[in-house]
Amino acid sequence: MTGMGMGLNGSYDYRLVSLSVLIAVLASYAALDLAARVTAAQGRVRFAWLWGGAMAMGTGIWSMHYIGMLAFSLPIPVLYDWPTVLLSLLAAVFTSAIALFVVSRQKMGGLAAAVGSVIMGAGIATMHYTGMAAMRLPAMCHYSAIVVALSVVLAIVISLVALWLTFRLRNAVKGAWLPKLASALVMGAAIPVMHYTGMAAAGFTFTGEAPDLSHAVSVSSLGVIGITIVTFMVLGLAVLTSVVDRRFSVLESSEEQLRLIFNTALDAVITMNADGRITNWNSEAEKTFGWSSREALGRRLYDVIMPLRYRQERERELQRFLETGDGTILRQRMEMTALHRDGHEFPAEVATSPVKFGGQWIFSSFMRDIAEHKRAQGELVNAKQAAEEANRAKSIFLANMSHELRTPLNAIIGYSEMLEEETQELGNAAVVKDLQRIQSAGKHLLELINDILDLSKIEAGKMGLHLETFDVAQMIEEIANTVQPSVAKNTNTLQINVAKNVSEMRADLTKVRQVLLNLLSNSCKFTDHGTVSLTVDRRTIDRRDWLQFEVRDTGIGITDEQKENLFREFSQADTSIARKYGGTGLGLAITHRFTQIMGGTIAVDSQPGRGSKFTIQLPVEVIPVSADTARSQPPVATLAATQPDKPTRGTILVIDDDQAVRDLTSRFLMKIGFHVVTAENGAEGLRLAKLVRPLLITLDVMMPEMDGWSVLKELKQDPGIADVPVIMVSVVDNLQIGIGLGASNCLNKPVDRDRLAVLIEKYESTRPAGESSAAISEHVTSS
Amino acid sequence: MAIILLVEDNEMNRDMLSRRLQRKGYHIVTATDGEKGLSMARATGPDLILMDITLPEMDGWEVARLLKQDERTRHIPIIALTARALVSDRAKAFEVGCDDYDTKPVDFVRLTEKIVNLLAEKAPA
Numbered sequence: 019m020t021g022m023g024m025g026l027n028g029s030y031d032y033r034l035v036s037l038s039v040l041i042a043v044l045a046s047y048a049a050l051d052l053a054a055r056v057t058a059a060q061g062r063v064r065f066a067w068l069w070g071g072a073m074a075m076g077t078g079i080w081s082m083h084y085i086g087m088l089a090f091s092l093p094i095p096v097l098y099d100w101p102t103v104l105l106s107l108l109a110a111v112f113t114s115a116i117a118l119f120v121v122s123r124q125k126m127g128g129l130a131a132a133v134g135s136v137i138m139g140a141g142i143a144t145m146h147y148t149g150m151a152a153m154r155l156p157a158m159c160h161y162s163a164i165v166v167a168l169s170v171v172l173a174i175v176i177s178l179v180a181l182w183l184t185f186r187l188r189n190a191v192k193g194a195w196l197p198k199l200a201s202a203l204v205m206g207a208a209i210p211v212m213h214y215t216g217m218a219a220a221g222f223t224f225t226g227e228a229p230d231l232s233h234a235v236s237v238s239s240l241g242v243i244g245i246t247i248v249t250f251m252v253l254g255l256a257v258l259t260s261v262v263d264r265r266f267s268v269l270e271s272s273e274e275q276l277r278l279i280f281n282t283a284l285d286a287v288i289t290m291n292a293d294g295r296i297t298n299w300n301s302e303a304e305k306t307f308g309w310s311s312r313e314a315l316g317r318r319l320y321d322v323i324m325p326l327r328y329r330q331e332r333e334r335e336l337q338r339f340l341e342t343g344d345g346t347i348l349r350q351r352m353e354m355t356a357l358h359r360d361g362h363e364f365p366a367e368v369a370t371s372p373v374k375f376g377g378q379w380i381f382s383s384f385m386r387d388i389a390e391h392k393r394a395q396g397e398l399v400n401a402k403q404a405a406e407e408a409n410r411a412k413s414i415f416l417a418n419m420s421h422e423l424r425t426p427l428n429a430i431i432g433y434s435e436m437l438e439e440e441t442q443e444l445g446n447a448a449v450v451k452d453l454q455r456i457q458s459a460g461k462h463l464l465e466l467i468n469d470i471l472d473l474s475k476i477e478a479g480k481m482g483l484h485l486e487t488f489d490v491a492q493m494i495e496e497i498a499n500t501v502q503p504s505v506a507k508n509t510n511t512l513q514i515n516v517a518k519n520v521s522e523m524r525a526d527l528t529k530v531r532q533v534l535l536n537l538l539s540n541s542c543k544f545t546d547h548g549t550v551s552l553t554v555d556r557r558t559i560d561r562r563d564w565l566q567f568e569v570r571d572t573g574i575g576i577t578d579e580q581k582e583n584l585f586r587e588f589s590q591a592d593t594s595i596a597r598k599y600g601g602t603g604l605g606l607a608i609t610h611r612f613t614q615i616m617g618g619t620i621a622v623d624s625q626p627g628r629g630s631k632f633t634i635q636l637p638v639e640v641i642p643v644s645a646d647t648a649r650s651q652p653p654v655a656t657l658a659a660t661q662p663d664k665p666t667r668g669t670i671l672v673i674d675d676d677q678a679v680r681d682l683t684s685r686f687l688m689k690i691g692f693h694v695v696t697a698e699n700g701a702e703g704l705r706l707a708k709l710v711r712p713l714l715i716t717l718d719v720m721m722p723e724m725d726g727w728s729v730l731k732e733l734k735q736d737p738g739i740a741d742v743p744v745i746m747v748s749v750v751d752n753l754q755i756g757i758g759l760g761a762s763n764c765l766n767k768p769v770d771r772d773r774l775a776v777l778i779e780k781y782e783s784t785r786p787a788g789e790s791s792a793a794i795s796e797h798v799t800s801s
Numbered sequence: 802m803a804i805i806l807l808v809e810d811n812e813m814n815r816d817m818l819s820r821r822l823q824r825k826g827y828h829i830v831t832a833t834d835g836e837k838g839l840s841m842a843r844a845t846g847p848d849l850i851l852m853d854i855t856l857p858e859m860d861g862w863e864v865a866r867l868l869k870q871d872e873r874t875r876h877i878p879i880i881a882l883t884a885r886a887l888v889s890d891r892a893k894a895f896e897v898g899c900d901d902y903d904t905k906p907v908d909f910v911r912l913t914e915k916i917v918n919l920l921a922e923k924a925p926a
Contacts, residue, residue, distance in 0.1 A: 428906035
């Protein structure tokens with residue numbers, strides 16, 4: 019089989035073939051691993067990884083190739099031209115470099131992949147055929163063009179697959195080694211396919227001519243082992259380096275991540291060790307305190323960020339925490355005064371948490387400069403105060419203005435009324451009508467002014483309550499009379515229903531009357547040939563007694579949209595209403611506010627076209643809004659003992675400087691069933707009167723410091739207690755002056771007990787018994 | 802016929818009120834400020850005083866207080882006329898010893914009712 023011109027048949031050593039495949043797989047795995055490192059690295063490190071990787075991978079591919087070549091044995095001696103072999107190695111390394119470069123970029127587009135795989139395929143083919151050209155043997159080597167082309171195409175396709183796989187898997191997370199291995203097997207198997215196809219393209223014909231053996235070397239079995247060992251070492255080293263490097267960079271990157279998070283934090287993040295020294299100082303801390311992290315690290319934290327006067331105390335706290343573990347102050351979110359490098363102090367908010375780390379305490383603090391926040395807050399408070407002040411000023415202005423408007427109006431209404439009377443006597447009917455018009459216009463204007471004044475008083479907080487006890491049915495009767503002309507105007511019918519359980523109420527009569535009149539005249543205005551009804555009922559809700567007033571009509575009604583603005587100032591349900599029906603749009607707003615001031619509620623229910631229903635609920639006993647100062651203080655004066663659990667008739671306040679009189683009077687009053695509170699001077703009496711709101715007060719006239727008259731005057735000036743009956747007690751005979759000052763009655767000393775009992779009974783009957791002590795506790799909780 | 806002292810500084814209101822009361826048959830004497838009102842009351846001893854509260858020289862509260870402290874004038878009923886019903890005004894009116902109180906602009910019908918009542922109360926004494 020070695021004759022001249024004869025084709026030479028080669029045979030394969032399958033052990034070496036297997037070895038070559040194994041090397042290809044290993045090289046592929048190394049390539050995948052290295053690609054990840056190249057991708058992760060930056061700058062010069064990346065360059066080093068690229069070429070180092072290319073070297074390892076190129077060596078792998080090249081060694082696979084040569085072992086494949088050696089596995090092919092011809093029946094003639096084969097030598098290799100070593101410069102050509104070296105050239106083929108360089109081709110393999112360059113090809114690998116290109117491949118790694120392509121796959122390690124951030125993105126791999128279709129074009130990059132195509133160009134990359136063409137170059138890489140061409141590179142592998144170059145390496146292969148260069149390697150073939152290195153063969154020195156007494157035979158001619160000829161190639162089948164089709165199979166060569168096939169091998170090149172295969173090289174390109176395999177390169178494409180390899181690039182794509184590597185790109186996809188380069189950043190595979192730890193633990194995802196299985197797909198990586200699988201892909202290495204695919205690539206490792208594919209590369210030998212190309213190689214052996216290339217080998218198949220070559221045919222050898224024996225010539226007997228001696229080849230140029232100037233640089234030829236033979237490859238012995240020992241050589242094969244050497245190449246294999248070197249290859250494994252290079253590849254193994256590459257993979258090992260890659261793994262070690264990854265470990266390190268994982269640590270590095272988590273630290274880096276932490277640092278990045280710290281530095282992008284909006285707060286100054288500072289950590290301190292148990293010695294009180296700074297171990298971390300982020301960029302916000304640099305900005306907040308003016309010290310760079312290089313300057314700050316290692317210094318004592320408190321020396322850096324705290325004004326001198328606070329340092330000692332803080333150090334002590336730190337020591338105490340370290341000794342006792344009592345860390346409440348350290349853990350809390352709190353405000354502190356911080357010190358900037360330039361010496362200025364600023365308010366800071368700080369939250370510190372101690373963490374035990376490797377047996378040592380470290381303290382991490384989040385701090386924030388809140389000077390701006392505080393300033394903004396201050397401005398907000400100022401703005402609010404200014405707005406409230408302006409609103410008050412407006413209300414006072416309106417009140418004054420209304421007063422000024424009233425004086426000329428007084429004259430207009432008065433003169434026109436007077437003229438009307440005179441003209442009527444003269445029988446001049448035409449002029450009478452005109453004068454009536456002036457009057458009614460004047461009265462309308464007066465109503466407007468009154469309404470505005472009421473509202474401005476409410477807003478200025480000057481709307482007090484004048485509480486009195488009155489008969490509800492009687493008030494309703496008066497209201498019905500007053501509203502009668504309005505009812506008649508639109509030919510309406512008025513129905514009044516007062517339930518039997520309705521008797522008296524304690525409220526501001528004027529305001530209750532105005533509220534009901536407003537609602538009734540509204541109903542009359544918006545109802546034509548219909549019915550307007552007022553129903554009064556008494557009911558108990560949440561253990562409180564309420565009076566419910568319901569005003570119902572069969573008028574035009576209110577739509578849901580109109581309801582929204584119903585109780586707002588100056589907003590009638592519709593502007594067209596003002597034109598058609600007149601009115602200020604203030605009536606319901608005032609009604610609403612008055613109801614609120616008296617602790618009541620108002621509700622509306624309506625069906626457009628069918629009618630409306632306004633429901634007002636007022637407490638049977640309205641509690642005064644003002645005069646609740648000092649109510650939480652316990653009374654200092656002796657609360658004379660009464661038998662517990664026995665219901666009392668109410669509390670009586672005895673104000674007298676004479677101990678004997680106090681004792682005698684209170685003993686007598688307790689005997690007839692009252693709870694008694696005593697005061698030995700005027701000031702204390704006033705305080706207790708406000709606190710206890712007694713059923714009745716007995717007041718001595720002759721007292722040191724503040725006499726009975728002054729006390730009386732003060733009592734009557736306080737809207738909260740002005741209505742409490744006061745019985746003046748004095749040795750002075752003429753006590754009529756007391757009545758003028760608002761006293762309810764007067765008694766001469768020594769007091770006639772029977773007369774006192776009769777008087778008390780008289781005033782007691784105007785208020786339900788036992789009310790006062792109940793009212794105290796109720797008021798204390800509600801204020 | 803009863804004599805009524807009207808203490809009022811506003812010319813129009815004074816003129817209007819006095820003419821209307823005259824038409825009702827009362828005899829009217831007037832004063833234009835607090836001090837004049839006080840001396841007029843002492844000099845003429847009217848049956849009733851209508852007292853505006855916001856007055857120059859001496860306000861109506863003070864005039865009423867002084868009149869009520871004086872034995873000679875204490876019995877004369879005083880109706881205070883204030884701008885608008887503040888609770889404190891009402892309380893103050895009674896505190897200084899006024900017998901009744903009304904708001905301006907006056908509701909003439911209501912005012913004459915009050916005058917008639919106070920004069921009737923005083924009459925039997």
